[in-house]
Amino acid sequence: MKRAELVFERPERVFAHEPPEVRGHARDDVRLLVTRPEGHHHARFGDLSRFLGEADLLVVNESAAIPASLPAEGRLGSILLNLCTRFRSDLWIAEPRWEAGKPGPLPIEPDEELRIGSATVRLLAPYPGIPRLWFALADRPFESMIAERGGPIHYGYTNAWPMDTYQTLFSRVPGSAEMPSAARPITPRIREQLERAGVLIAPVLLHTGVSSLEIDSETVEAQAMYPEPFSVSPETADAVNRAHANGGRVIAVGTTVVRALESAWTPEGLRARGGFTRLFVNPDRGIHAVDGLLTGFHDPVTSHLALLTAFLGIERVRDAYAEAIRAGYLWHEFGDSHLVLPQG
Amino acid sequence: MKSPGTPQKVALVTGASHGLGRVVAGFVAKQGYALITMARGEADLAAAARDFAAAGVPVISLPGDVSQARDRHRLLEAAKQSGRVDLLVNNASDLGDSPLPFLEKASRESFLKVFEVNTLAPLALVRDALPLLIRSQGLVVNITSDAAVGGYPGWGVYGASKAALDLVSKTLAAELRDRGVAVVSVDPGDMRTKMHQDAYPGQDISDRPLPDVTLPFWAWLLSQPPMKVSGMRYQAQAPVWEVPA
Numbered sequence: 001m002k003r004a005e006l007v008f009e010r011p012e013r014v015f016a017h018e019p020p021e022v023r024g025h026a027r028d029d030v031r032l033l034v035t036r037p038e039g040h041h042h043a044r045f046g047d048l049s050r051f052l053g054e055a056d057l058l059v060v061n062e063s064a065a066i067p068a069s070l071p072a073e074g075r076l077g078s079i080l081l082n083l084c085t086r087f088r089s090d091l092w093i094a095e096p097r098w099e100a101g102k103p104g105p106l107p108i109e110p111d112e113e114l115r116i117g118s119a120t121v122r123l124l125a126p127y128p129g130i131p132r133l134w135f136a137l138a139d140r141p142f143e144s145m146i147a148e149r150g151g152p153i154h155y156g157y158t159n160a161w162p163m164d165t166y167q168t169l170f171s172r173v174p175g176s177a178e179m180p181s182a183a184r185p186i187t188p189r190i191r192e193q194l195e196r197a198g199v200l201i202a203p204v205l206l207h208t209g210v211s212s213l214e215i216d217s218e219t220v221e222a223q224a225m226y227p228e229p230f231s232v233s234p235e236t237a238d239a240v241n242r243a244h245a246n247g248g249r250v251i252a253v254g255t256t257v258v259r260a261l262e263s264a265w266t267p268e269g270l271r272a273r274g275g276f277t278r279l280f281v282n283p284d285r286g287i288h289a290v291d292g293l294l295t296g297f298h299d300p301v302t303s304h305l306a307l308l309t310a311f312l313g314i315e316r317v318r319d320a321y322a323e324a325i326r327a328g329y330l331w332h333e334f335g336d337s338h339l340v341l342p343q344g
Numbered sequence: 345m346k347s348p349g350t351p352q353k354v355a356l357v358t359g360a361s362h363g364l365g366r367v368v369a370g371f372v373a374k375q376g377y378a379l380i381t382m383a384r385g386e387a388d389l390a391a392a393a394r395d396f397a398a399a400g401v402p403v404i405s406l407p408g409d410v411s412q413a414r415d416r417h418r419l420l421e422a423a424k425q426s427g428r429v430d431l432l433v434n435n436a437s438d439l440g441d442s443p444l445p446f447l448e449k450a451s452r453e454s455f456l457k458v459f460e461v462n463t464l465a466p467l468a469l470v471r472d473a474l475p476l477l478i479r480s481q482g483l484v485v486n487i488t489s490d491a492a493v494g495g496y497p498g499w500g501v502y503g504a505s506k507a508a509l510d511l512v513s514k515t516l517a518a519e520l521r522d523r524g525v526a527v528v529s530v531d532p533g534d535m536r537t538k539m540h541q542d543a544y545p546g547q548d549i550s551d552r553p554l555p556d557v558t559l560p561f562w563a564w565l566l567s568q569p570p571m572k573v574s575g576m577r578y579q580a581q582a583p584v585w586e587v588p589a
Contacts, residue, residue: 087564
């Protein structure tokens with residue numbers, strides 16, 4: 001697949017600048033675009049359970065967002081160091097940025113040092129194939145910097161909100177650099193509706209890194225990926241295999257869940273698996289473990305959009321996004337939702 | 345960068361003068377390990393050692409051939425001086441004849457030499473360093489190859505030596521588990537290195553990534569509790585690095 005195929009235009013008015021609860025609305029008070037083989041259907045998020053049924057399995061991510069954006073000082077002045085992936089307490093992949101709304105890559109030299117409070121962080125080497133990311137080594141655990149100085153990672157179109165804003169009903173294990181946002185509109189009310197409809201819910205864990213990767217390479221599949229820790233438990237692997245055996249659909253809540261489940265897929269079915277994954281789900285690789293996706297609306301030329309294209313094919317993605325833009329759906333982590341059911 | 349109050353870790357890396365070994369040794373030095381390295385090319389190794397020392401860690405580099413007992417002895421004497429071996433990377437490898445011969449044409453001498461360097465020398469180093477590895481609860485990394493499982497024409501001698509090394513790794517992992525020493529084998533994948541060029545003399549290999557493509561894997565592996573991964577065989581460029589339950 002060519003990079004140019006993932007380019008599309010959308011007006012700035014489709015950016016969600018704040019969570020609905022800031023305007024006095026409920027979290028689940030967002031719109032839901034449902035894409036099925038017969039076409040697109042406009043709904044509210046509260047209608048979710050109408051599109052799912054008995055034997056269907058919803059898989060959610062239990063990872064909780066942490067305040068991973070650290071103010072740093074160095075040769076380039078005051079910058080931000082956004083943590084991405086934790087290898088161990090003193091070694092992360094991290095993204096130096098000028099500021100929330102102003103990305104890099106910064107003109108960093110290997111072994112350049114930053115100060116974060118009284119801590120020293122050394123940027124050892126750039127991440128191969130993703131020059132905006134660096135291996136960052138600290139003289140003390142990053143956890144102490146996160147606790148004392150961290151704020152939520154955010155970008156130019158929205159403010160930093162209190163950390164609660166970034167947690168979902170299923171957030172249990174802290175570790176994501178950014179919120180796995182697809183489950184954000186699932187309130188206790190929505191969960192009850194789903195349970196009444198006979199929909200089962202099972203968890204996986206994937207600590208997600210900094211925002212969906214922009215694809216640099218001309219051929220989409222050649223894009224370098226950074227690793228993310230994940231784990232699929234024996235219980236969830238069983239639940240997925242049972243759902244498929246019973247004719248149910250496995251619906252991933254978010255792209256993180258797709259990455260975790262596909263990383264645990266084998267031709268004999270899902271198996272319990274944990275570790276780090278850099279699996280790039282794209283049309284070339286295809287989808288094996290999942291039948292549908294509940295997600296947000298994704299930016300042009302990103303790895304998330306390539307993942308969506310693996311479900312729908314580029315023509316139907318373009319068609320869905322044209323419809324979403326026409327109808328005024330909102331993009332990004334506080335925006336509207338998209339339920340993708342490629343087989344209906 | 346090392347945390348105050350903790351003893352400096354020591355890494356022993358063979359074949360550290362260029363290619364993958366140089367990248368691994370350099371990255372390990374940047375993470376604060378003292379280095380003890382060996383390679384055959386004296387000038388190349390000295391140049392590499394200057395790079396490693398820029399990380400501000402002690403570096404001992406010894407020109408030598410790991411298939412020679414007296415050279416291994418010098419390596420071990422240096423390790424004994426430092427009192428520990430936290431990481432042993434058996435990276436030095438011999439490709440055999442270039443261009444790579446079909447097995448029907450491969451000489452017995454070449455076969456024996458390749459096995460000496462690729463299979464027996466790593467085992468000998470583990471055996472010699474065992475007291476230090478036990479004391480440090482260290483990790484042994486044996487560098488393998490997809491030729492070990494591939495059956496690729498021409499790669500039979502090298503591949504057989506790496507297949508044997510894989511079994512040595514897995515068996516050692518089981519035998520040393522009770523003593524707290526971990527062993528993994530790592531296939532770094534295709535890379536643009538001198539060894540890869542020697543395997544394909546005269547061919548353009550510029551589409552292969554440079555060996556620093558494996559840095560994320562090393563950052564990950566060296567962050568795992570060694571016993572959690574002991575006995576595993578990893579592909580550094582694969583999409584998933586699994587930790588067994």
